[in-house]
Amino acid sequence: MHLAELSRRSGVSVPSIKFYLREGLVPPGTPVSARKAEYSEDHVRRLRLVRAMLTIGKMSVAQARDVLAVAEDPAFTRHERLGAAQYMLPPHVEAPPQDSEERVVWDEIRGLILDELRRLGWRFLDTAPALDVLTQSVATLVGLGYDAPVEDFRRYAAAIRPMAEAEYATIALYEQIEEALEATVAYTVLVEPILLALRRLAHEDVSSRLRHGTGDEPAP
Amino acid sequence: MHLAELSRRSGVSVPSIKFYLREGLVPPGTPVSARKAEYSEDHVRRLRLVRAMLTIGKMSVAQARDVLAVAEDPAFTRHERLGAAQYMLPPHVEAPPQDSEERVVWDEIRGLILDELRRLGWRFLDTAPALDVLTQSVATLVGLGYDAPVEDFRRYAAAIRPMAEAEYATIALYEQIEEALEATVAYTVLVEPILLALRRLAHEDVSSRLRHGTGDEPAP
DNA sequence: CCGCCAAGGATAGTTGAACTATCCTTGGCG
DNA sequence: CGCCAAGGATAGTTCAACTATCCTTGGCGG
Known part of the structure; x- marks a missing residue:
C-alpha cells in the first residue's frame, strides 16, 4: 500500500x-x-x-x-x-539529588528498599532504573510527611510477583513468534494502565462499601 | 517566610x-x-x-x-x-472512537470488562474514567493483534483488591488529620510508580531466574 | 526525445505548554 | 522626601510535536 x-x-x-x-x-x-x-x-x-x-x-x-x-x-x-x-522505558529519574543532605536521605531509602527486596529473594541488577523510580517515589512521600509504606511494600511485592510470572510467560510466547518483536514494549506500556485502572476501581469499590455498605457481603 | x-x-x-x-x-x-x-x-x-x-x-x-x-x-x-x-486524576481517555466499526469493538470490550468486574462483586459507577482507560488499553492490545488478557485480568483484580483496602485505610487515616487534605492525591500519584517499578523488578527477577537459574529456590 | 506531474522527501512554520526574564508598582525606612 | 527591593504583571523564550509548503525525481504520453 x-x-x-x-x-x-x-x-x-x-x-x-x-x-x-x-x-x-x-x-x-x-x-x-x-x-x-x-x-x-x-x-x-x-x-x-x-x-x-x-x-x-x-x-x-x-x-x-x-x-x-x-x-x-x-x-x-x-x-x-x-x-x-x-x-x-519510562519513567526514569533524571538524576539523584546532588544536595548532600537530601542525598543522604536518598541513599538511606534506596538501601532500605534494596534490603527489603533482597530479603524477598528478588534478583535484579543494582543499576535497574526501576530502583531509582522506587526510591524517588518513596523519598517524595517521606518528604511530604507521610510514612514510608514499608509493610504495604511487602504486600505489594508479594501480590505482584505471580502476576509478573504469568505476564512473562505470555510475553515470551509472543516473542517466539518473530512477527511480534515488540511484544515486550506493547505489554509493558499497555498493561500498566490496566493495573492502575483496576487499582482505582478497587479503591472506589472499597470506598463505596464503607460508605453505603448495604447487606451485601464484602468481596472475598 | x-x-x-x-x-x-x-x-x-x-x-x-x-x-x-x-x-x-x-x-x-x-x-x-x-x-x-x-x-x-x-x-x-x-x-x-x-x-x-x-x-x-x-x-x-x-x-x-x-x-x-x-x-x-x-x-x-x-x-x-x-x-x-x-x-x-490522569490518565484519561479523551473520547471513545467515533468510527462506527471501531466503536462496536470498543463497546464490546467495555461490556466484557464490566461483566467481569461485576462478577467479582466490585461496585463502582459506570461513569468511572478508569473504566474507559481499561477499555482503551485492552482495545489497543487487541488492535495490535494480542489476545485480551481476560484470565490475567481476574488475577490482577484479585491481587489488587487487598492492596486497595490497605491503602484506603492509610489514606483515610491521613485524611482525618486536617493538615493532610492532599493525602489522596499524594498517594494516588506516588504509589502508582511504586507499583509499576515493583512490577518491572519482578519481571527482571523472573527473567533472570529463567536464564541463569542457579541452585537457588524460586521465590515463594 | 522532452516536458509534465504527482509521490515522496526536505525545509520551514505553527501551536501550545511550561517556564523565565523584564518591567512596574508600592510602601517601609533612612 | 526619595530610595529600593519584594512582589506582581507582562511579554519573551524554549522545546516538543506536529503541519504546511516547497522541491526533487523519474515514469510516461505526445
Missing part, C-alpha cells in the same frame, strides 16, 4: 507519518520505484504501537525511537533486547 | 513559584504588608506536592490545578473530595 492508504488504515495523518519516518519511529517502506514506496501490514501495526506509546505511555518521540531501536536490534539476543527495552 | 526563602526551602525557582501562584497551583501567602507576603510550611509541602504531580505524575499544570481545587474544596465532604479528585 502507499502512504495515503497507510494513513487511512492507521488513522494517522500523512504529515505525521512522514514525521515519524523522519524520526525513525517507523521503518521506511520498500521503494518500488524512485517515487513510490510500498508499505506493509507491519507498518500499520507499528504505527498503532507508536501511537500507543506516545498517547497511552506518555512517552516522548525520542524515547519511543530509542526503545524501538533496541527492541528490534538484531545485534542483541531476544533476552537482551527484552531487558534493554525495559530499562529504557 | 518570604518568597526567596520559600524558593530555597522547596527547591523551586522564584519565577516558577510566581507562575504556580498565578496558575492557582499554590495559594497566595498571607499579605503581611502591601509588599510583603508571609508563606508557611504548608506552602513548602504544597510546592513539593505540585512538583511531584508534574514530574512524577506527568500531569499538566491545568490538571494539577483542577485536581487540587476539588481536593480541598470545602463545599464537598471528605468522601466526595476523595472520589472527585480520583476521577480527575
Whole structure:
C-alpha cells in the first residue's frame, strides 16, 4: 500500500507519518520505484504501537525511537533486547539529588528498599532504573510527611510477583513468534494502565462499601 | 517566610513559584504588608506536592490545578473530595472512537470488562474514567493483534483488591488529620510508580531466574 | 526525445505548554 | 522626601510535536 492508504488504515495523518519516518519511529517502506514506496501490514501495526506509546505511555518521540531501536536490534539476543527495552522505558529519574543532605536521605531509602527486596529473594541488577523510580517515589512521600509504606511494600511485592510470572510467560510466547518483536514494549506500556485502572476501581469499590455498605457481603 | 526563602526551602525557582501562584497551583501567602507576603510550611509541602504531580505524575499544570481545587474544596465532604479528585486524576481517555466499526469493538470490550468486574462483586459507577482507560488499553492490545488478557485480568483484580483496602485505610487515616487534605492525591500519584517499578523488578527477577537459574529456590 | 506531474522527501512554520526574564508598582525606612 | 527591593504583571523564550509548503525525481504520453 502507499502512504495515503497507510494513513487511512492507521488513522494517522500523512504529515505525521512522514514525521515519524523522519524520526525513525517507523521503518521506511520498500521503494518500488524512485517515487513510490510500498508499505506493509507491519507498518500499520507499528504505527498503532507508536501511537500507543506516545498517547497511552506518555512517552516522548525520542524515547519511543530509542526503545524501538533496541527492541528490534538484531545485534542483541531476544533476552537482551527484552531487558534493554525495559530499562529504557519510562519513567526514569533524571538524576539523584546532588544536595548532600537530601542525598543522604536518598541513599538511606534506596538501601532500605534494596534490603527489603533482597530479603524477598528478588534478583535484579543494582543499576535497574526501576530502583531509582522506587526510591524517588518513596523519598517524595517521606518528604511530604507521610510514612514510608514499608509493610504495604511487602504486600505489594508479594501480590505482584505471580502476576509478573504469568505476564512473562505470555510475553515470551509472543516473542517466539518473530512477527511480534515488540511484544515486550506493547505489554509493558499497555498493561500498566490496566493495573492502575483496576487499582482505582478497587479503591472506589472499597470506598463505596464503607460508605453505603448495604447487606451485601464484602468481596472475598 | 518570604518568597526567596520559600524558593530555597522547596527547591523551586522564584519565577516558577510566581507562575504556580498565578496558575492557582499554590495559594497566595498571607499579605503581611502591601509588599510583603508571609508563606508557611504548608506552602513548602504544597510546592513539593505540585512538583511531584508534574514530574512524577506527568500531569499538566491545568490538571494539577483542577485536581487540587476539588481536593480541598470545602463545599464537598471528605468522601466526595476523595472520589472527585480520583476521577480527575490522569490518565484519561479523551473520547471513545467515533468510527462506527471501531466503536462496536470498543463497546464490546467495555461490556466484557464490566461483566467481569461485576462478577467479582466490585461496585463502582459506570461513569468511572478508569473504566474507559481499561477499555482503551485492552482495545489497543487487541488492535495490535494480542489476545485480551481476560484470565490475567481476574488475577490482577484479585491481587489488587487487598492492596486497595490497605491503602484506603492509610489514606483515610491521613485524611482525618486536617493538615493532610492532599493525602489522596499524594498517594494516588506516588504509589502508582511504586507499583509499576515493583512490577518491572519482578519481571527482571523472573527473567533472570529463567536464564541463569542457579541452585537457588524460586521465590515463594 | 522532452516536458509534465504527482509521490515522496526536505525545509520551514505553527501551536501550545511550561517556564523565565523584564518591567512596574508600592510602601517601609533612612 | 526619595530610595529600593519584594512582589506582581507582562511579554519573551524554549522545546516538543506536529503541519504546511516547497522541491526533487523519474515514469510516461505526445
